[in-house]
Structures are given as C-alpha cells and as structure tokens.
Amino acid sequence: MKISDDQLVDSTKTRRRGKELEAAILKAVQVELSTVGYSNLTMEGVAERSGTSKAVLYRRWPNRAELVLAAIHARVPLPLEEVPDTGNLRDDLLSMLRSMNKNITETVSDALFGLMAELGNISLAALLFPHGRQNRTMTILLQRAVERGEIRPDAIKSRILTLPVDLARHELLLYSKPMSEETITEIVDEVFLPLVAK
Numbered sequence: 001m002k003i004s005d006d007q008l009v010d011s012t013k014t015r016r017r018g019k020e021l022e023a024a025i026l027k028a029v030q031v032e033l034s035t036v037g038y039s040n041l042t043m044e045g046v047a048e049r050s051g052t053s054k055a056v057l058y059r060r061w062p063n064r065a066e067l068v069l070a071a072i073h074a075r076v077p078l079p080l081e082e083v084p085d086t087g088n089l090r091d092d093l094l095s096m097l098r099s100m101n102k103n104i105t106e107t108v109s110d111a112l113f114g115l116m117a118e119l120g121n122i123s124l125a126a127l128l129f130p131h132g133r134q135n136r137t138m139t140i141l142l143q144r145a146v147e148r149g150e151i152r153p154d155a156i157k158s159r160i161l162t163l164p165v166d167l168a169r170h171e172l173l174l175y176s177k178p179m180s181e182e183t184i185t186e187i188v189d190e191v192f193l194p195l196v197a198k
Helices: 005-014 018-036 043-050 054-060 064-075 089-119 124-128 130-147 158-175 181-196
Strands: none
Touching (some): 018 043, 018 064, 043 064, 064 089, 089 158, 089 181, 158 181
C-alpha cells in the first residue's frame, strides 16, 4: 500500500522526539510500576504503553534497571521547576515532603529492592540521589529562608541540610507505606525547624 504525502506529513507531525518522547516513556514506566510492579515490568510493556518501540527504549537505556532508574531520577528529588516557593520555609518543607511522599510511594517503593538486586553493589543513596541531588532542593529552600531572614545562615550544615529528606526516606522505606500528614508535620515542626530557627 502506498502512503500518500498527506499521510506522511501527518505521521511526522505526531511523531514524538527528544524530551517529549523521553517524558512519555518515563511516565509509562511510572504507570507500569504502579500497575504491574517492578518484577513484572518489561521493556515490551513500557514500549506499548508509551506508543514507541523496544528498539527506541534500548537505544537510550541498555536494560530494564537503567530505564526504571531514569524514571525514578525524573521524579526524585523534585524537578527544579517543582521546588516549592510558598513564601515561608515551613510551608515549603511541608510541600516538598508531601511531593516526596507521593513520588516515592507511586514510583519508587516497589522498585527499590529489585533495582538493588539487579544493579548489584549500589547504595540506596546513590540509587535515589546520584551526584548529591538530594541536597539540591533543600539548598534552594534553605537559601531562600536565609534571604527572608527565617533561619540562621550558620545553621545550614551538611547533616542538617539532608535531615528532612533522610527522615522521610527512612519512614517511607522502613514502613513501605506513605507517610501520614501527622508524620510530615512532625518532621518539619518538631525536628527540623527548631534546629535552624533564629
């Protein structure tokens, strides 16, 4: 069957490339993880759900573990455009932890142990936060708080910087369920803010 010029133009208009295609693939991974779990996730399933081919997936990611890792890194920690800016540190932290709670629960929890087994000798921190990415969001939030005069600049030490995320990650992984709103509020109000407040 001969394809007309109009059909050829239409097919090239709808063909996704670059970041648009990658976003669709990574979203498909997230949906597959929540639908079938890590152990049943396949390259075929992701390709079908994202409307692309396995060959396209394998050109970007050599195996399932690397593909899932890319989907995790797309959501954890927050993408820069999603770093909250509510006007005060408390609400920024609550918003960040709520997003982390949702993203890790939806995307990561089932996959972590399978990934660790499949990738071999890799730490959980390196798996979730390569190249120090765990500090990126907190650095932005705390710098804004210093500029607003909410916290002392000398309070930003490396252990303090990671504390809210460390506590949230501990809760999420230890109990394998989403944190309650009460837990999120306690991390912010009873543990973190007293350490950095003026």
